[in-house]
Amino acid sequence: MTADAVNKPLLETVLGRRQERLPIWIMRQAGRYLPEYREVRARAGTFLDLCYTPELAAEVTLQPLRRFDLDAAILFSDILVIPDALGQSVRFEAGEGPILEPVTVETIPGLDPSRALEKLSPVIETVRRVRTSLASDKTLIGFCGSPWTVATYMIGGRGSPDQAAARLFALRQPAAFARLIDILVEASIAYLGAQFRAGADVVQLFESWALNLDEVAFRDWVIEPNRRIVEGLRQAIPDAPVIGFPRGAAGNLPAYAARTGVNLLGLDYATPLAFAGNLPPGIGVQGNLDPLRLLAGGEQMEVRTRAIVAAFRDRPHIFNLGHGILPETPIAHVERLIEVARGAL
Ligand code: CP3
Numbered sequence: 327m328t329a330d331a332v333n334k335p336l337l338e339t340v341l342g343r344r345q346e347r348l349p350i351w352i353m354r355q356a357g358r359y360l361p362e363y364r365e366v367r368a369r370a371g372t373f374l375d376l377c378y379t380p381e382l383a384a385e386v387t388l389q390p391l392r393r394f395d396l397d398a399a400i401l402f403s404d405i406l407v408i409p410d411a412l413g414q415s416v417r418f419e420a421g422e423g424p425i426l427e428p429v430t431v432e433t434i435p436g437l438d439p440s441r442a443l444e445k446l447s448p449v450i451e452t453v454r455r456v457r458t459s460l461a462s463d464k465t466l467i468g469f470c471g472s473p474w475t476v477a478t479y480m481i482g483g484r485g486s487p488d489q490a491a492a493r494l495f496a497l498r499q500p501a502a503f504a505r506l507i508d509i510l511v512e513a514s515i516a517y518l519g520a521q522f523r524a525g526a527d528v529v530q531l532f533e534s535w536a537l538n539l540d541e542v543a544f545r546d547w548v549i550e551p552n553r554r555i556v557e558g559l560r561q562a563i564p565d566a567p568v569i570g571f572p573r574g575a576a577g578n579l580p581a582y583a584a585r586t587g588v589n590l591l592g593l594d595y596a597t598p599l600a601f602a603g604n605l606p607p608g609i610g611v612q613g614n615l616d617p618l619r620l621l622a623g624g625e626q627m628e629v630r631t632r633a634i635v636a637a638f639r640d641r642p643h644i645f646n647l648g649h650g651i652l653p654e655t656p657i658a659h660v661e662r663l664i665e666v667a668r669g670a671l
Pocket of ligand 1: 353354355356357358367373400401402403404405406418422423424469485532534649650
């Protein structure tokens, strides 16, 4: 083991080497459940202003590590900065979530991935600043949304329970849809490469809407674009460590794990613990506590946390939730969760 290996337990685990310390981070760990986040958020202006102001974005990235015994910081940004940087209109309405001016067959060819990176330079500056302030044993996680998930927002204009607008568009307008995916693959490779060069140790691909797809759609719209991003990224950054999180992939998960090239797999909370037996041997996993168990707290949370840690004892495992932490989550529950997970190993 090298000196670096001792220094960053979470990075080492992504690279497939289990550590004595159980690495822990929490999806969406910087956010509204923290009063110090709400304070910065209130003086930032819009949500995108916060994402594009390196001083404030670096501050909120670091906030959870000041409070909790976590092993990683995740860059504070959003998956929808890429559509914004491509020239689509994106805004965030309080209580409503993101609202975009939907792309069409006519507007897709006008999206320009070559200009996107320039618009995202404040986010890259945030990575640089966080790197400078972060302790040497902490891993810095960069991220982007995976093309299918980002496309569901670009086409539908907002979140939806079944992504029907994007699924229909992909089926009716396959050429325009393929062009949109190509644009997102290209922009994502450039964006993630820049994050690595600025100091990210690992990146996560958020495929938050990998559900509701049949196996053909899953292969073409989820596996293939994620595989191309991993491949393209590693041409620029050899061996770049990547976590893939195809939320809701269910029975498609083994194919995703085998074919995308990701080092470690995020498991949503609906994935049974024993299902990991269907994954390629040795591939690491991250997850998978239901965020509602953390919100509710108490004995049920502790029992399930111990079961998760025990189930993944024989493979590289990063403890995490199975989806993002909810804004109503009490801070005391997060403290207790980390204590219980560490004690369970
Ligand atoms: O600690 C972190 O993880 C912070 C960085 C981060 C944010 N969004 C900040 C954010 C990350 C990694 C994301 C990812 C993201 N964004 C995903 C994938 C992860 C997932 O949960 O599935 C998705 C689908 C989005 C798109 C998005 N951004 C939605 C649907 C919303 C509105 C719903 C919500 O949670 O509020 C956002 C807004 C957003 N992104 C907030 C934060 C902290 C809340 C807005 C605010 O503070 O005003």
